[in-house]
Amino acid sequence: MAEGLLPVGSEAPVFTAQTTDGERVSLPDFRGTQSVVLMFYPMDDTPGCTKQMCLARDEGARYTEAGVARFGVNPGSLESHVQFRDKYSLDFPLIVDQDAEIASAYGVLTDRGVARATYLIDRDGRIAYAQPGTHGADEVLGALRG
Secondary structure, eight states: OOSOOOOTTSBOOOOEEEBTTSSEEEGGGGTTTOEEEEEEOSOTTOHHHHHHHHHHHHTHHHHHHTTEEEEEEESOOHHHHHHHHHHTTOOSOEEEOGGGHHHHHTTOEETTEEOOEEEEEOTTSBEEEEEESOOOHHHHHHHHHO
């Protein structure tokens, strides 16, 4: 990755963006109440991205039990995100990262686009987990337990 992932323990970059739920999501809204997992992926409806988002869907109950909100993030259009969400019955919002501003802030923007990466942001707004690629709930949620 061109910029590199942000270090665990650092303050998570704040963002506000539109989601497939038709609402705007803002990271500060979760502070003190809920952790957030951001799953960056290159493109809607491609084999690797579908596998990544379907894993998050299939493990959804585990994230919910741990009090973690899930979001997929990429610069695709709202229309593309809605079609992808509906095709695979994704039960969490996808964030429209227009102009890849969120990807850039989180160090996952490369010269070829958005790299696949997983971040967990704790209730205090700090990065608890940051890894390139796709990761399951056991590994990601383990960061909350220390």
